[in-house]
Amino acid sequence: EIQLQESGPGLVKPSQSLSLTCSVTGYTITSGYDWSWIRKFPGNKMEWMGYISYSGSTNYNPSLKSRISITRDTSKNQFFLQLNSVTTEDTATYYCARYARGFAYWGQGTLVTVSS
Amino acid sequence: DIQMTQSPPSLSASLGDKVTITCQASQNINKYIAWYQQKPGKAPRQLIRYTSTLVSGTPSRFSGSGSGRDYSFSISNVESEDIASYYCLQYDNLPFTFGSGTKLEIK
Numbered sequence: 001e002i003q004l005q006e007s008g009p010g011l012v013k014p015s016q017s018l019s020l021t022c023s024v025t026g027y028t029i030t031s032g033y034d035w036s037w038i039r040k041f042p043g044n045k046m047e048w049m050g051y052i053s054y055s056g057s058t059n060y061n062p063s064l065k066s067r068i069s070i071t072r073d074t075s076k077n078q079f080f081l082q083l084n085s086v087t088t089e090d091t092a093t094y095y096c097a098r099y100a101r102g103f104a105y106w107g108q109g110t111l112v113t114v115s116s
Numbered sequence: 117d118i119q120m121t122q123s124p125p126s127l128s129a130s131l132g133d134k135v136t137i138t139c140q141a142s143q144n145i146n147k148y149i150a151w152y153q154q155k156p157g158k159a160p161r162q163l164i165r166y167t168s169t170l171v172s173g174t175p176s177r178f179s180g181s182g183s184g185r186d187y188s189f190s191i192s193n194v195e196s197e198d199i200a201s202y203y204c205l206q207y208d209n210l211p212f213t214f215g216s217g218t219k220l221e222i223k
Contacts, residue, residue: 046214102150106159
């Protein structure tokens with residue numbers, strides 16, 4: 001069964017970069033599908049941030065385009081989120097998920113707080 | 117971006133009731149809408165995709181309908197385990213966008 005698990009620092013200082021890892025088991029990320037990052041803000045708004053496809057191409061939410069990068073390490077079956085120049089507005093629970101006509105598989109989520 | 121207007125923000129229902137949540141898209145989304153259930157501290161769970169297709173494991177008391185810009189999601193015979201927040205997602209156009217959520221409580 002496919003499982004996704006986010007990991008990374010829970011606290012990031014303003015103006016620094018947020019970096020998270022999504023480790024995937026039970027499916028090889030180069031075999032198919034698009035691999036996304038989604039976040040949920042404290043007020044419960046949810047935002048799709050972007051994805052990296054099985055072929056390695058990326059697509060980002062234009063609201064984040066200048067700050068976001070999604071990459072992968074195929075040898076470890078992991079993909080990564082980097083969000084630059086964070087502010088307190090980036091405080092959220094971050095999820096990785098597999099896209100296939102909707103998001104059927106999600107990680108448990110990791111809370112990232114941006115604070116000095 | 118396509119805006120998804122979800123209502124109501126919250127619902128209070130008795131066990132056994134039928135409840136309905138709506139999402140209106142800012143443009144035609146060609147039935148590419150999914151519905152999610154989220155319980156506190158848990159990841160969202162996909163219940164329905166492509167307007168009305170139940171995902172494997174979704175109880176039959178959940179249903180979806182709609183077309184064009186207007187979509188609805190219903191739970192018939194609400195059970196205590198249905199206490200959660202519910203979200204719609206449009207995946208017709210990038211960027212994918214979510215509704216603002218509906219919190220279901222039991223009276």
